[in-house]
Amino acid sequence: MTAMISDSYSDTYAIVNNNGEAITADEIKYQTSIQIPPTLEEFMFEGYADRIGDVLDGLNFTHNIFHFRLLPPIIRSFKVICLAFNYKDQDSWLRFGRFPPKDPVIYMKARTSLTGAYEDIICPSFVKQLDYEGELALVIGKKCRDVEIGKALEYVGGYFVLDDISARDIQFIDKQYSRAKSFDSFGPCGPWVVTRDEIHDPNDLQLITKVNEEVRQSSSTSNLVLNIEKIVNSLSSVMTLEAGDIISTGTPSGTGLSMSSHIKYLQHGDIVEVEVEGIGKIRNKVKFVR
Structure with missing residues (x-):
């Protein structure tokens, strides 16, 4: 699951597991060295989600997703x-x-x-x-x-x-x-x-x-x-x-x-x-x- 989130500093996106635990885009880059894109839409629709799929289980999901403000999950829709x-x-x-x-x-x-x-x-x-x-x-x-x-x-x-x-x-x-x-x-x-x-x-x-x-x-x-x-x-x-x-x-x-x-x-x-x-x-x- 992927979510658009806002914290005290900026808007970004996160991956959420079935326990409601989240890891942010910046943390994914830090933990994997994979240069994922800045927007959730690019991450989802340009194959990046598949690229990191094999390493997800090894990532450290450090946040409760509900500690963030949840934004509309898709914000760049044409229609x-x-x-x-x-x-x-x-x-x-x-x-x-x-x-x-x-x-x-x-x-x-x-x-x-x-x-x-x-x-x-x-x-x-x-x-x-x-x-x-x-x-x-x-x-x-x-x-x-x-x-x-x-x-x-x-x-x-x-x-x-x-x-x-x-x-x-x-x-x-x-x-x-x-x-x-x-x-x-x-x-x-x-x-x-x-x-x-x-x-x-x-x-x-x-x-x-x-x-x-x-x-x-x-x-x-x-x-x-x-x-x-x-x-x-x-x-x-x-x-x-x-x-x-x-x-x-x-x-x-x-x-x-x-x-x-x-x-x-x-x-x-x-x-x-x-x-x-x-x-x-x-x-x-x-x-x-x-």
Whole structure:
């Protein structure tokens, strides 16, 4: 696992083991004499991770990763592509009169909306209907176009957790999604990137979203309408996907908007947690500001 971190001096990246212990980029260079690059994206996508793979067990992981401030795990993405209506258990079919899509229904989210796994969600006070959407996100590992389904996973660099925060009132006014989902801090994500080889089956991962410890979403990526391979295949038939591009795969039922008894939008002070099996958990506090 790799994470973008910040300490008292600078922003850098670290490798994280399964015990939550970390070693920073500078420490890797010092302990191995391998001249690894300055950015996490170069490290992940240009083969450096493979180069040091054989020596990782011998490295001294000296830090608790949670002693650092965790930044968005991918900060140099060209595109943040999000899917709508992509869960079989999503109750928006009835609400919006739609049928499960044969091709991805997508919208673009500003990359400046991305924030760290434990940072606050900052919402301007003119937004009255703030909502959560727990999702599995993937990052493209190498440039591709017209990818065959059978080879699609070869172009995935890794996976992380993303909460696609949404201003529903703006979404309903605009009749489209991008502005409502692109406010700064409306994309908490992380806590790190889990590389493709660390996930046995990305199409069978449990996803749970909680608000103030109450479970709101509980599903599995086995309920995706379009699975990971089909998403990469379909999107690459439309546009060139580049290393570092982020694709968020959609959210299941249980958003505040879709609560069956009554709508439950986020309020000031709420704590939102999203956890994806095998990847990790993000936890963010909601703050409304003037």
